Amino acid sequence: MNRRTTLKTVAGITGASLFGPGIVSAAEPWAREKTQLWYTHQELLAELESLEQRASALSLEGIGESLEGRELVAATVGDGDEDVFIVTEQHGNEPHPTNAMMDELRHLSTADGYTARVREELTVHVVPMLNPDGAMRNQRENLDGIDLNRQHDYDPGADDNPSPEAQAMIDYVTAIDPLWVADLHIQGGPWPDEKDNPGDYITMSNFWSSNPDIEPAVVDRGKQLNVAMWDRVEGFANAQLSVYPGGTGANIARNAYGLRGYATVLSEMGASHPYEGMNGQLVRQCRKANQVLLEETADGTAFDRDPDRVAEIPERPDWDEMGEWPWEQS
Secondary structure, X not given: OOOXXXXXXXXXXXXXXHOOOOOOOOOOOOHHHHOOOOOXXXXXXXXXXXXXXXXXXXXXXXXXXXXXXXXXXXXXXOOOOEEEEEEEOOOOOOOHHHHHHHHHHHHHHHOOOHHHHHHHHEEEEEEOOOOHHHHOOOOOOXXXXXXXXXXXXXXXXOOOOOOHHHHHHHHHHHHHOOOEEEEEEEOOOOOOOOOOOHHHOOOEXXXXXXXXXXXXXXXXXXXXXXXXXXXXXXXXXXXXXEEOOOOOOOOOHHHHHHHOOOEXXXXXXXXXXXXXXXXXXXXXXXXXXXXXXXXXXXXOHHHHOOHHHHHHOOEOOOHHHHOOOOOOOO
């Protein structure tokens, strides 16, 4: 793969007042430009470029473009023999994991401690904000109304994928051939008295590959990573973990990459929350979960765990228990 040396000029592909030729404005208000909570695409690229300039351990590579011409960028940290891959914001209205991984990229590329071992043993690839067109509209789908997380069963190099964003991820992931793929999301769901009783609020639901055609050893590696998170994240910053009720479809990233031989982890933060004071807490939990994945992959302890212990993790409440969840089968 060609290494990325410069960022594209971003003024023409971001905010509504900066549109260049051919860029279509969003139908709804651009929430990302009206808040200091979440990255706009322009802010994300600027922060990544600044980090690359400051941290020799981090490099950037352009891996493709969105339908609207926004650049998709992979950040790489470390030079270890084992590659791992993390993606955020396949769904453009799920920003919490992007904040978490930008924080973690800064830490991974500059700090010592566990990060030095991670950099030595692993090559960590992170694609933050895979769906920038959706993110800038605060919508789940891309510009054409396509759900990226239903388009991962196309072959590498395919030219008929309706989501160039998902195809860019397919091409990149299959080229680096990682040990595992972590797909970070948030989930909605009505929760009673969540502001007054945060103990009632399940903050993270995780899962692994579940398609029946995936090799059992691949599934077990995903389960071991989930057990590692259960052992070390449950209770952190009031985190409450559960098993996400995901489906078996081969087009979903969690299963599509499992079928290619990569262990997978789905992490669904319970972050669609009306109480903004919990946003920082939820971002911390997301970051902690990914630190555990990286640390325990680097030292091998995750793969000493019993995969059958996923049975200890409680199932996430379903419709008839907690009300309707807006997005099932991720």
